Amino acid sequence: MTGDRDYDVIVVGGGSSGVAAALGAARTAPGGRVLLIERYGFLGGTLTAALVAPMMTFHSPKEQVIRGIAQEIVDILMARGMSPGHVYDTTGYVPTVTPFDAEALKEVELELLGAAGVDLLLHSQVVGADVQGHRLCSITVQGKEGQSRFSAKSFVDATGDGDLAYYAGVDYEFGRPADNLPQPATLKFKMINVDIEAVKNYAAAHPGEFRLGERGVKGLLEARHISICGFFSLLEEAKRKGEINLLRDQVLFFSTPFPGEVIVNMSRVANLKDLSSATLTKAEIEARRQVHELVAFMQRRLPGFAAARLVATGAQIGLRESRRIKGLYRLSAEDVLSGRTFADQIACNAYPIDIHSPDGAGVVTMRINEGKSGRAYYGIPYRCLLNAQVENLLVTGRAISTTHEAHASTRLAPVCMAVGQAAGVGAAMAAGYCGRSGTAAKATERRKPMAAAEVDVAELQRTLMAQGAELGLDMA
Numbered sequence: 001m002t003g004d005r006d007y008d009v010i011v012v013g014g015g016s017s018g019v020a021a022a023l024g025a026a027r028t029a030p031g032g033r034v035l036l037i038e039r040y041g042f043l044g045g046t047l048t049a050a051l052v053a054p055m056m057t058f059h060s061p062k063e064q065v066i067r068g069i070a071q072e073i074v075d076i077l078m079a080r081g082m083s084p085g086h087v088y089d090t091t092g093y094v095p096t097v098t099p100f101d102a103e104a105l106k107e108v109e110l111e112l113l114g115a116a117g118v119d120l121l122l123h124s125q126v127v128g129a130d131v132q133g134h135r136l137c138s139i140t141v142q143g144k145e146g147q148s149r150f151s152a153k154s155f156v157d158a159t160g161d162g163d164l165a166y167y168a169g170v171d172y173e174f175g176r177p178a179d180n181l182p183q184p185a186t187l188k189f190k191m192i193n194v195d196i197e198a199v200k201n202y203a204a205a206h207p208g209e210f211r212l213g214e215r216g217v218k219g220l221l222e223a224r225h226i227s228i229c230g231f232f233s234l235l236e237e238a239k240r241k242g243e244i245n246l247l248r249d250q251v252l253f254f255s256t257p258f259p260g261e262v263i264v265n266m267s268r269v270a271n272l273k274d275l276s277s278a279t280l281t282k283a284e285i286e287a288r289r290q291v292h293e294l295v296a297f298m299q300r301r302l303p304g305f306a307a308a309r310l311v312a313t314g315a316q317i318g319l320r321e322s323r324r325i326k327g328l329y330r331l332s333a334e335d336v337l338s339g340r341t342f343a344d345q346i347a348c349n350a351y352p353i354d355i356h357s358p359d360g361a362g363v364v365t366m367r368i369n370e371g372k373s374g375r376a377y378y379g380i381p382y383r384c385l386l387n388a389q390v391e392n393l394l395v396t397g398r399a400i401s402t403t404h405e406a407h408a409s410t411r412l413a414p415v416c417m418a419v420g421q422a423a424g425v426g427a428a429m430a431a432g433y434c435g436r437s438g439t440a441a442k443a444t445e446r447r448k449p450m451a452a453a454e455v456d457v458a459e460l461q462r463t464l465m466a467q468g469a470e471l472g473l474d475m476a
């Protein structure tokens, strides 16, 4: 061990939810000590390390349901020409998609954390937890220099995989109930020199070969930023001829903010049994084989790709689903699909349930039913972030407490950011910071640290709304 450090709030994991959590905590606890620990040398998590884009989605069919820090990041990216903002989804899968440049996102997140006074520790992997009674007292961090121990009043697990919760002994689930298999993993890749007009023209001539949004071919031809889901027959033919061998039935790619550049979401490694290094190594090798096969297929067979070139793959394979904690409330498919709201909701989301088959080629989509409420979004309760074993540990992002099906809606990046902001505010309040009461800012007032479940939820919600978050609640 090399030294001890003590913080008010420690956030582990610098991805979508972790960055929002650290910012939410620092803004709730001005003058407080907030530390963000990340195993890579950069921020952004799956959005940068696994090249996932675009962000999906900030909107229900009728309104914007995610704002706060997530929107703030998009606004800065737009001001720098690094995102067009929320644009029409030409596949019609969701109301809007938000393309962005991953390199710019890394920079913007660093700047925001610096401005908020968050301490940052990169190249540091959390590998252990010391729990005394029901409290997490310290965590063990592995760096090149060896192991160090850090303590805090409250902690946020934003590792996406629930690593810290796992080390702290929190109950969890993995995959679907029948066989514990999670959604498949995908190594995304970026291609440049794609002739987007040729792609559009082919789709316009063969509309039955593509999934198109409500604006149809016209919407596709007019769009500056396109999402493409299709080329069904060309893919099928290549599979039949043995040119490619993978569990996919559609070509799927998305424009970045830059002309001729696309992110391809097509490799698929199914039957993932666990998160062990051996399993993930096999997955990386198989995904890389698929990527190179796919690139050759696209260059050879797809209109618009003859001169296209592979320029990047993710630094790691993207995991759609890993550990999900068993929390104080487990969000279900019924909650999602019925557009349920909760008195303790801290975020809302309009993304459908989108399950890529854990062991096959298809995708199952279940849409939120507007029903009588006319609301095509649902709420996420604060209790999904909390657990019964460790009272000062909140879990955010991909690993919150849901069923396998509900997770297929809560796993998307914008909602991970929204939940992250709430986790950060909740952690700061559990560390003894007041947040805001009504309009009177009492942010520097201190109380004794408490269990995250003891935080005054109404005050948490008001603090989030004062920070610009959308909660889907009328609390005026």
Ligand SMILES: Cc1cc2nc3c(=O)[nH]c(=O)nc-3n(C[C@H](O)[C@H](O)[C@H](O)COP(=O)(O)OP(=O)(O)OC[C@H]3O[C@@H](n4cnc5c(N)ncnc54)[C@H](O)[C@@H]3O)c2cc1C
Binding pocket: 012, 013, 014, 015, 016, 017, 018, 037, 038, 039, 040, 043, 044, 045, 046, 047, 049, 050, 052, 053, 054, 055, 056, 057, 124, 125, 126, 127, 158, 159, 160, 161, 163, 164, 185, 186, 187, 188, 265, 317, 318, 319, 320, 396, 397, 398, 399, 411, 412, 413, 414, 416
């Ligand atoms: C193939 C694929 C396609 C997707 N498509 C889309 C899409 O089109 N649009 C969309 O919005 N979402 C998409 N998603 C989902 C979305 O990208 C992620 O679920 C979301 O970004 C997760 O955010 P997070 O903060 O929970 O986790 P992550 O972004 O994974 O962040 C976790 C962070 O914690 C760090 N970390 C992990 N373990 C440790 C540890 N022990 N110690 C220290 N640091 C650690 C990681 O390095 C990482 O930076 C996709 C996901 C995948 C895999």
